[in-house]
Amino acid sequence: MDRKQAKELLPIIQAFAEGKIIQSRRINGMWIDLEMKTALNIISLIDQPQKYRIKPEPKYRPFNDAEECWQEMQKHQPFGWIKASHGYFNIIGIMDDRINFGTKENWLDYEYMFKMYKFIDGTPFGIKEE
Numbered sequence: 001m002d003r004k005q006a007k008e009l010l011p012i013i014q015a016f017a018e019g020k021i022i023q024s025r026r027i028n029g030m031w032i033d034l035e036m037k038t039a040l041n042i043i044s045l046i047d048q049p050q051k052y053r054i055k056p057e058p059k060y061r062p063f064n065d066a067e068e069c070w071q072e073m074q075k076h077q078p079f080g081w082i083k084a085s086h087g088y089f090n091i092i093g094i095m096d097d098r099i100n101f102g103t104k105e106n107w108l109d110y111e112y113m114f115k116m117y118k119f120i121d122g123t124p125f126g127i128k129e130e
Contacts, residue, residue, distance in 0.1 A: 001046055009045060012052055016040045021055035031055075060124040062114035065096045069110070072127055076119040084117050 001009075016022055022040065023031040033055060034040075045052055063069040073079060073091070080091045082101070093100030098107045110126075117125040 005046065005049070008049055012045065012049075012054060013040070015054040023053050023055050025051045025053075059129045060114070060126040061129055062110040062126050064110075064127075066094045068127055069094050069099070073119075076121055076123070078120060081120045082113075082117045082125055083120055088120070089117075 012022060022034050024034050025031055031053065063072065073094075082089050082091060089101040091099055091101045093104075093107075095107070098109045099113050100107045114124060114126040119125055
């Protein structure tokens with residue numbers, strides 16, 4: 001292994017050490033999660049690095065409107081509750097461009113809510129992009 005190969009493989013090895021999921025590309029081009037409890041096949045990784053990757057994290061974006069927000073909220077329990085570093089809050093109003101919780105004057109736009117809040121289950125307060 002030369003230094004260039006080591007630089008290419010280091011992120012995968014680091015991710016494995018951190019407990020992230022490593023994927024392998026099959027003959028049909030599909031990526032599958034490797035079931036690695038304790039070992040990573042270093043020989044295969046060195047011989048065919050193009051067949052391995054760190055599983056991509058899902059991407060999220062802010063809601064576009066009230067309907068999209070409402071549909072996504074129904075997938076998370078307890079319904080209507082969100083969290084931030086400073087506490088837990090119950091949503092009491094949804095409009096096409098903002099959310100209300102707490103008091104009637106506390107309206108915040110979807111972009112801000114996406115950056116600062118999460119659903120109670122820990123997923124971002126937004127919509128998952130496919």
